[in-house]
Every structure is written in structure tokens, then in C-alpha cells.
Amino acid sequence: MSTAPDPTYRGRFAPSPTGPLHAGSLVAALASWLDARAHGGTWIVRIEDVDTPRCQPGADGFILRQLATCGLVSDGPVVWQSRRGPLYQAALDRLITAGAAYPCACSRKDINTALHAAGIGRERHHLAVYPGTCRPERGGLHGRAARAWRFQVGPGTLHWTDRRLGPQAQDVATEVGDFVLRRADGLWAYQLAVVVDDADQGITQIVRGEDLCDNTPRQRLLQQALGLPVPGYLHTPLVMGGNGEKLSKQNGAQALDLAAPLCALNQAAQHLGLPAATGSLPDALAQWVSAWPWRDLAPV
Numbered sequence: 001m002s003t004a005p006d007p008t009y010r011g012r013f014a015p016s017p018t019g020p021l022h023a024g025s026l027v028a029a030l031a032s033w034l035d036a037r038a039h040g041g042t043w044i045v046r047i048e049d050v051d052t053p054r055c056q057p058g059a060d061g062f063i064l065r066q067l068a069t070c071g072l073v074s075d076g077p078v079v080w081q082s083r084r085g086p087l088y089q090a091a092l093d094r095l096i097t098a099g100a101a102y103p104c105a106c107s108r109k110d111i112n113t114a115l116h117a118a119g120i121g122r123e124r125h126h127l128a129v130y131p132g133t134c135r136p137e138r139g140g141l142h143g144r145a146a147r148a149w150r151f152q153v154g155p156g157t158l159h160w161t162d163r164r165l166g167p168q169a170q171d172v173a174t175e176v177g178d179f180v181l182r183r184a185d186g187l188w189a190y191q192l193a194v195v196v197d198d199a200d201q202g203i204t205q206i207v208r209g210e211d212l213c214d215n216t217p218r219q220r221l222l223q224q225a226l227g228l229p230v231p232g233y234l235h236t237p238l239v240m241g242g243n244g245e246k247l248s249k250q251n252g253a254q255a256l257d258l259a260a261p262l263c264a265l266n267q268a269a270q271h272l273g274l275p276a277a278t279g280s281l282p283d284a285l286a287q288w289v290s291a292w293p294w295r296d297l298a299p300v
């Protein structure tokens with residue numbers, strides 16, 4: 001199957017260096033690379049190391065070597081989010097000026113107490129929807145010291161179309177609430193960093209694991225508020241661990257055995273519904289590029 005090359009296509013793989021790549025992250029890496037190649041575009045790697053306490057020293061270099069062993073090499077310089085604080089600050093300043101971000105004094109305990117007082121229970125493992133205590137129209141900080149910065153989410157359902165999963169909808173205000181842009185510990189939140197970087201790096205298509213699908217509406221709201229272009233999205237199937245949960249570094253996923261990269265890549269490819277490939281590594285990658293099923297860059 002062929003697709004006219006799209007030289008404007010720019011994709012990326014954006015691993016968090018919290019540990020080595022595992023079978024699940026290789027699926028996202030391979031899919032993002034194949035989608036870029038199938039469209040004749042560019043593919044870059046970005047190290048998402050803003051959440052410094054969760055990062056593992058040396059994992060960034062290890063991941064880059066794992067990718068290279070699999071024949072997946074960034075077409076441009078690799079960037080590290082931890083070096084890009086001024087860009088995130090500039091974006092936050094723009095949101096503050098536009099009245100789209102506000103300071104918040106609430107600790108997790110304050111939030112739980114407020115939710116409890118309002119009779120709102122919450123299921124374990126579910127993120128609390130911020131009750132809006134520090135919203136400007138509710139009197140702001142009430143004399144307390146600011147801890148974090150939040151994005152002020154407007155009402156309404158956000159609709160969008162994923163290239164694999166089809167139409168999606170989320171009411172961000174009621175399902176997520178005013179989300180954090182800069183954390184109480186001073187670290188930049190993933191949502192802000194990812195949106196700023198995708199725009200700064202000219203990313204036109206985002207291909208990543210399905211676990212991130214429900215982050216997309218938050219990111220689209222930020223793109224709108226910052227006047228940034230909206231990329232297309234394709235979320236890839238997750239690899240499940242033996243416990244039925246998504247395979248992750250946190251639940252003990254094994255680092256890939258890259259003594260035989262083609263074997264690990266074949267497993268990832270199979271997970272994407274691609275045929276088994278033989279021959280050399282470049283041959284296998286070329287076979288999967290030809291067989292790549294998600295050719296349409298659906299309108300967003």
C-alpha cells in the first residue's frame with residue numbers, strides 16, 4: 001500500500017526515562033516511527049524528564065541505545081524537557097495573562113476535605129476532580145500561599161477523532177476538572193510540557209499508547225488557549241501484563257532483551273496487527289512500513 005509522501009509530517013516518540021523501554025513502550029516507539037516513515041515524514045525523539053523524582057539516572061541514554069539497536073534513530077537532535085523550563089514558563093505566563101490559569105493553595109488533603117464536605121466521594125485510583133476552591137470567581141487564594149498553577153477548564157464536551165479509535169468525547173470540566181500546569185513542588189506538569197514541546201517542535205501527528213488517550217482533551221484545550229496548531233492523534237493498543245493491567249515500568253515490566261532486536265520488534269509489530277517479518281532489521285522495518293494500515297491522516 002502506498003501513500004503520497006507528506007514532507008510536512010513530523011512525528012515523535014516521547015519516553016519518560018523512568019526505566020528502560022519494555023515490550024509496551026516498544027509498541028508505541030515502533031508505531032510512531034512506522035507512521036512517520038509510511039507518510040514520508042520526520043520522526044524525532046524527546047526525553048520527557050520533567051518529573052525528575054520519577055526519572056532513573058542513565059535511563060535516557062539506555063532508552064536511546066535500545067531504540068538505536070532496533071533501528072529507530074531520531075531524525076533530528078534529541079531534546080530533554082528538563083532543559084526547557086523557560087519555554088514552559090513563557091506559556092504559563094501567556095495563560096495567566098489570558099486569565100486561563102490561576103494559582104492554587106490547596107494540598108491534596110484540602111481537596112479531599114472539600115470534596116468530602118460537598119458529599120462527593122471518589123473511587124480509589126481515580127483522580128480527584130478539583131472542586132474549584134481557588135478559582136478567581138470564588139475568591140482565589142483566600143489569603144493562603146500559592147502552591148501550584150491550574151488551568152481553568154470551561155464547561156462543555158470536547159469531541160475529537162482518533163485515527164485508530166474513532167470519535168472520542170470528554171467533558172473535561174466534570175471528568176477531570178481544573179488540572180495542574182505547574183506543581184506545588186515547582187515541577188512542570190506533563191500536560192503543559194507536552195503541548196508546548198509538540199508545538200515548538202512542529203509535531204503534526206502524535207502516535208502513542210492508548211493509556212494517554214484520555215489526556216488528549218486536556219492537551220487540546222491547552223492548544224486552543226495558547227493558539228497552537230492541533231496535531232492528529234493515533235493511540236496504539238496497550239500491552240497487558242500478567243495481572244491484566246497495562247504493562248508498565250511501575251508494575252515490573254521486564255526491560256527488553258535486545259540481544260535479538262528483531263524478535264522484540266516482531267512481537268511489537270504483531271501487537272500492531274502487522275505480519276511477522278524476516279530478513280535483516282532494515283528489511284523487516286521496510287516490510288512493516290509497506291503494511292502500515294493507518295494511512296489516513298483523518299481530519300481533526
Ligand code: GLU
Nearest residue numbers: 014015016048194208212
Ligand atoms: N512521556 C510519556 C510516557 O512515557 C508519553 C507522552 C506522550 O507521548 O505524549 O508515557
